[in-house]
Amino acid sequence: MRDDRQEARRAVEAMVMVAEAPVAPGLMAQLIEIPIGEVEAICDELADEYRAEGRGFELVRAAGGYRYRSHPDAEGYVKRFVVSGQSARLSSAALETLAIVAYKQPLSRAQVSAIRGVNAEGAMRTLEQRGLIYEAGRDPGPGNARLFATTAAFLERLGLDSLRDLPPLVDFVPGAEVIEALETSLMADSRPTPVSDANGDGAGGGEAGGGA
Structure with missing residues (x-):
């Protein structure tokens, strides 16, 4: 035995x-x-x-x-062996983008860009090519935007068993009211800017002016 x-x-x-x-x-x-x-x-x-x-x-x-x-105690030696002369490291923009996807997934490129405040197209493309994020589905709303999530390779690189092992997001971001404001702005950004109210009567329009 x-x-x-x-x-x-x-x-x-x-x-x-x-x-x-x-x-x-x-x-x-x-x-x-x-x-x-x-x-x-x-x-x-x-x-x-x-x-x-x-x-x-x-x-x-x-x-x-x-x-x-x-x-982990041998990290210094490993860096000298592997990282020295390594030019394929992720940029800070890609790392920021990856963090956003990890904590807010699934979400679209437009949503990532809105949260970062800059165009995230290039960073998202890099992460997808590296196998760290993948298309997890489509947004049911207008346009059917591609939604992205992290891959098993992402968990492996970070030494995590599941997304539940990620550090609490509250340790790294502003309060809940700021996050809520960001999410509200994302919803607003996805709609065209109105020039009058829903009834088209221009009530309260002020400078917008009425019709003909």
Whole structure:
């Protein structure tokens, strides 16, 4: 029985090691032919062992699966190795746009642009090309604008298991009244500016003037 357990541990390590994306515990359980709970227990054991041994990597749960990543304590060395000379880093505009999509998804390009106060077309295109956001549907309103949301790759990059693990938005943005004002302005911006009231009688129009 102990040999079977050791074999399962080796299999988990091997699969997570070669995978390009987080490996779901259900898939590993199916391939090793053991219960999902046992796979999760093995992953917890391995993570504890790596931590106790002071390894330069750790086993973490992200995007619904398990993956290896470098230990946060080794961040400085990893940056020297990977980031030095790297020109494909996201710009601050793209990072701001990604944060907006992450917390307000799903939403359209126009909505992102309205929140940022500048055209977000280029940043959205970059994020979509990087596989960090995707088209999650269409707005049922006029124009059927494309709605965007974050991908599993986004969760993996941040080391999150789900969007519920994002830090509370209240820690980073103004109060609720400001957010409400922004959302109200988004709704208003999607409608043409009226030149008279709904009845067309120009009541209270003042400078707008009446008809002929």
